Amino acid sequence: MAEKKQTVMAASGDQMVAEAFRQANPDVLPVYPITPQTIIVEEFDKFVADGKVHTEFVPVESEHSAMAAAIGASAAGARTVTATASQGLAYMWEELYVAAGMRLPIVMANANRALSAPINIHGDHSDIMGCRDTGWIMLFAENAQEAYDDTLISFRVAEHPDVMLPVATTLDGFITSHALDRAELMDDETVAEFVGQYKPAHSLLDTEDPVSYGMFANLGNFYMETKLGQRKAMENSFKVLREAGAEWEKLSGRPFEFVKTYGMEDAERVIVVMGSSIGNARAVARELRANGEKVGVVGLRVFRPFPAYDLVAALKGAKAIAIMDRCETIGGQGGPLWSETVAAMATAGVSIPTRNYIYGLGGADVTLEILYQIYEDLKELPAAAEKGDVIGVTYVGARTSAKDSQSNLVANSQTAAHKG
Amino acid sequence: MAWDIEGNEKWTYEEIPLGAMTLEGGTGTKHLTGDWRVKRPVWDSEKCIHCLQCWMYCPDNSCKAKDEKMDGIDYEHCKGCGVCAQVCPVNALTMHVEKDIRAKGDEKELHEHAEKVLKEEEGK
Numbered sequence: 001m002a003e004k005k006q007t008v009m010a011a012s013g014d015q016m017v018a019e020a021f022r023q024a025n026p027d028v029l030p031v032y033p034i035t036p037q038t039i040i041v042e043e044f045d046k047f048v049a050d051g052k053v054h055t056e057f058v059p060v061e062s063e064h065s066a067m068a069a070a071i072g073a074s075a076a077g078a079r080t081v082t083a084t085a086s087q088g089l090a091y092m093w094e095e096l097y098v099a100a101g102m103r104l105p106i107v108m109a110n111a112n113r114a115l116s117a118p119i120n121i122h123g124d125h126s127d128i129m130g131c132r133d134t135g136w137i138m139l140f141a142e143n144a145q146e147a148y149d150d151t152l153i154s155f156r157v158a159e160h161p162d163v164m165l166p167v168a169t170t171l172d173g174f175i176t177s178h179a180l181d182r183a184e185l186m187d188d189e190t191v192a193e194f195v196g197q198y199k200p201a202h203s204l205l206d207t208e209d210p211v212s213y214g215m216f217a218n219l220g221n222f223y224m225e226t227k228l229g230q231r232k233a234m235e236n237s238f239k240v241l242r243e244a245g246a247e248w249e250k251l252s253g254r255p256f257e258f259v260k261t262y263g264m265e266d267a268e269r270v271i272v273v274m275g276s277s278i279g280n281a282r283a284v285a286r287e288l289r290a291n292g293e294k295v296g297v298v299g300l301r302v303f304r305p306f307p308a309y310d311l312v313a314a315l316k317g318a319k320a321i322a323i324m325d326r327c328e329t330i331g332g333q334g335g336p337l338w339s340e341t342v343a344a345m346a347t348a349g350v351s352i353p354t355r356n357y358i359y360g361l362g363g364a365d366v367t368l369e370i371l372y373q374i375y376e377d378l379k380e381l382p383a384a385a386e387k388g389d390v391i392g393v394t395y396v397g398a399r400t401s402a403k404d405s406q407s408n409l410v411a412n413s414q415t416a417a418h419k420g
Numbered sequence: 421m422a423w424d425i426e427g428n429e430k431w432t433y434e435e436i437p438l439g440a441m442t443l444e445g446g447t448g449t450k451h452l453t454g455d456w457r458v459k460r461p462v463w464d465s466e467k468c469i470h471c472l473q474c475w476m477y478c479p480d481n482s483c484k485a486k487d488e489k490m491d492g493i494d495y496e497h498c499k500g501c502g503v504c505a506q507v508c509p510v511n512a513l514t515m516h517v518e519k520d521i522r523a524k525g526d527e528k529e530l531h532e533h534a535e536k537v538l539k540e541e542e543g544k
Contacts, residue, residue: 101440211443212441213439217440225432
């Protein structure tokens with residue numbers, strides 16, 4: 001191997017994903033443009049035009065067709081990538097299950113964006129969280145660097161024989177997808193060796209050894225077993241992700257952790273969060289810790305498979321936990337990160353009061369003031385939990401009515417409403 | 421290549437091919453679908469001009485052709501969709517209620533054969 005060389009770039013997250021796609025040199029890229037993903041395929045299209053990749057670039061007429069083409073290409077044995085966001089991802093929804101059920105190692109970048117209505121092009125996790133049960137591995141990048149690293153690691157885990165699952169590598173719309181960031185680009189040779197060649201066990205186009213995909217699994221016959229196979233593959237992906245992450249760390253010097261912790265050696269009040277807001281929480285925690293306050297941050301980089309073991313290990317010393325969801329589950333008890341975290345703690349026999357904060361919807365600014373307020377709010381949480389007064393979610397950063405809030409930033413829990 | 425699916429009803433998730441793939445091509449011939457039919461296409465070889473429109477349009481490969489000529493219908497797989505009768509330019513294919521034809525006992529031999537094959541399949 002030639003000597004490793006990393007170039008420091010001033011690039012957006014979308015550009016870094018495009019670079020990662022270029023270096024993985026996919027066989028097929030079917031795509032339909034949608035903000036805030038468009039830069040990824042614009043940049044990639046230039047690589048195609050300049051002959052820097054051998055990719056068949058397929059401009060299709062919709063995201064539904066993009067995923068259909070990706071499924072066909074992947075079943076034919078091609079290394080297949082695509083990218084989307086928001087309504088585009090929603091339009092792909094039924095086929096996301098097909099890609100996962102057929103065990104096709106498609107790698108897709110999603111620039112996380114709000115869903116209509118009202119129409120909104122900015123960053124939140126509504127789109128990707130709507131797909132959390134489709135059987136895709138899901139990674140959440142905090143910044144452009146992680147978007148690049150996650151994309152490269154995705155090929156290793158998706159195409160691993162013990163896994164063979166599609167991977168969605170996600171970055172927050174605009175904050176990460178568009179804003180210029182500092183990121184290091186590994187040299188092409190090192191990446192080529194790291195991602196390797198995809199060698200499919202079967203190909204739909206192999207007439208010598210024909211196979212059929214998407215067959216009817218008869219009543220009481222294959223269906224449950226196939227789903228169990230997907231679950232086992234998802235479980236296997238923990239080990240493969242860890243190994244590929246460790247190998248990438250050796251090459252790049254950057255760790256790949258399922259759960260990133262800050263101040264957790266002694267933190268009592270903790271924020272659990274994903275994506276681009278992890279950095280904001282860390283900045284506030286740093287300030288508070290400088291004043292001797294025992295606060296911490298737990299940021300998730302992997303959401304599927306859900307890293308329950310690592311998460312509970314990080315949280316078990318905490319006294320009060322704020323779990324922040326950047327999407328709504330209207331009518332549900334709380335957001336998906338909250339539900340998963342609480343379930344993980346409960347099954348591990350860990351009982352710590354939590355409050356679910358809904359924040360940053362439709363790209364609403366996640367100010368440091370909001371995060372200070374949450375850490376402040378956590379001081380009261382254990383006493384409130386004792387009284388049973390924390391059912392429901394807490395909105396932060398929305399203009400609220402005087403009747404349900406103490407401040408114009410926080411609309412607190414709805415225990416009274418639950419009593420009807 | 422023939423794929424051995426003996427005992428497949430006992431396969432665990434590890435034995436089922438990845439993504440419920442079928443490790444063989446053209447397995448549709450093994451799945452008899454003739455008993456789905458409500459209406460049956462009947463071919464009049466006198467009227468037929470052998471344009472093979474029916475052969476081209478049939479979604480189930482059930483209009484048989486031999487030496488570039490129409491050669492009857494595969495009633496073991498024909499689901500009775502009626503596309504062949506619709507596209508036939510000379511009305512050489514017409515749709516008839518399946519149970520009426522069966523009641524008359526026409527083409528008895530063919531039915532006996534199809535039913536025998538279906539019974540064998542059910543026996544497995």
